[in-house]
Amino acid sequence: MSSQDPVHQHADCIAACNACAVACHHCAASCLQEPDVQAMARCIGLDLDCAQICQLSVALMAGGSEHAAALCRVCAQVCRSCADECGRHSHDHCQQCAEACRRCAGECERMAAAA
Amino acid sequence: MSSQDPVHQHADCIAACNACAVACHHCAASCLQEPDVQAMARCIGLDLDCAQICQLSVALMAGGSEHAAALCRVCAQVCRSCADECGRHSHDHCQQCAEACRRCAGECERMAAAA
């Protein structure tokens, strides 16, 4: 791949989205096993939204889509709201997910602003 | 399902997104078989973007996500640009895809405006 191709150009954002999707799928599954699962319902829902939009953002960035920036802008919003919700819970998986979401939001905002 | 659940509330938009995703995947695969495939490159790329974002929009609407309207707003933009590109080509699959994209764009705009 050349240094101008979308995979290199968006390497940091792609990596952050992939890490965030994995953290979100893991957090959702782990929340479902917690004794206080009822308190985790919104967290689980946002985890799943966030995981799926992160994976689609990767697909569009890697494919050099002309709509990648528009999707990353929404992805950043979903990551922020997922980070806020996860950050409220003390479970390790929630705290780690919140961190992954915050990093991903930052990368997606940077990507969308540069486009 | 009750009449207020998201599946009923967004039934028309979900149906339009599903029809659009199918038309887009079919159009992309059909474009790849055309003798003038080189002229279809942008059409194929937009078809794939559009198919994937339509399927994610269905997932978020059916799951009652608080981010469904934000995603549908971007989905409408992708549908509009895919409809414009497909509309330029006389292949049956392109014309049918353009029509599915326009209907889906309209439904997604209505859904996003109502949210």
Place this chain on the structure above:
Amino acid sequence: MSSQDPVHQHADCIAACNACAVACHHCAASCLQEPDVQAMARCIGLDLDCAQICQLSVALMAGGSEHAAALCRVCAQVCRSCADECGRHSHDHCQQCAEACRRCAGECERMAAAA
């Protein structure tokens, strides 16, 4: 589209997969709101697996993929296990989801056998 194109050829299976994906996303979200959500953890997990593999099956069938039958074979298995789990719960969304899963499993088995 001609009568031999994959969209017409697999029309029933595509429709069943789309209906199943919507029912599964709805069931998962509804389970998360139930007072007995702890008892619904496996149901939610299977709903999400099933919804996602159904949507991918649609993508591969509509695109005429040479791997569509192989994916539909696994999709049928996931639908069967989701139907079994949903069928154990009396919530309306679970019963409706179990029915959608059973229909989809049947269509996917037929599609895979014909390929």
Place this chain on the structure above:
Amino acid sequence: MSSQDPVHQHADCIAACNACAVACHHCAASCLQEPDVQAMARCIGLDLDCAQICQLSVALMAGGSEHAAALCRVCAQVCRSCADECGRHSHDHCQQCAEACRRCAGECERMAAAA
């Protein structure tokens, strides 16, 4: 995350699937820009199948799904056929994609065998 959680347990396979999905989306988009795009039609189709099933495999592994191994088994088959096709073409993106597909196939086979 504990050392037995699915994200750690399947870390190599998740990384290989993510890398493969990115390589496949990039290869498909790059093939569409090649002067010999007509000769790349099957490569593009397999790239897209492979990218999507790799991303779903990540979702199921990260979520600890009981169906992850069954999906990884099919994912390995798709990766093998995509690697074979990409390997026939001398474009850099094809050769790099073939390599990513072979690594991913190996990881998915190992994962499925261990389950």
